[in-house]
Amino acid sequence: HLDEHCPLQKVQCVYWEHGCREEMERRHTDTHEREFLHVHFKLTTKLLTAATDRITILEKQNSEKDVQIASLTETLFTYTQLPTGRLEWNVKEVKQNIRDKERTYSDPFYVGLYKCQSYINWDYKNTGNVGVFIVIMRGDFDAKLHWPIR
Secondary structure (H helix, E strand, O other): OOOOOOOOOEEEOOOHHHOOOOEEEHHHHHHHHHHOHHHHHHHHHHHHHHHHHHHHHHHHHHHHHHHHHHHHHHHHEEEEEOOOOOEEEEEOOHHHHHHHOOEEEOOOEEEOOEEEEEEEEEEHHHHOEEEEEEEEEOOOOHHHOOOOOO
């Protein structure tokens, strides 16, 4: 009864964690909220400003990360669509990939209606081999394809 319903129980303002340090009997909470509306508004504005500032910082960091990712992706591989329809995948920094990576994946691409992805398996350290694979993936046109592939 005391913790949840008693009108004489001392309670903290609902804005306590945001800076309003008022305590009152539960029965006076409505009065407090009306009388301290301007204080609560200032606390809310301060909280909103801090959150907006934090969002701005995170958006800037996110943009910087996007640039870094794009730069890294560009250094690892590039695509060239040739006039003949051939897709050429140019992988850069091969020595570093052999040393540091297990696999390098391409972006998904379509060959006709088939969604594909290629990857290079850099197993040169262990076996002396480098494998190039093309994988058929689930794609937007699967309902139109006849399986198994002929």
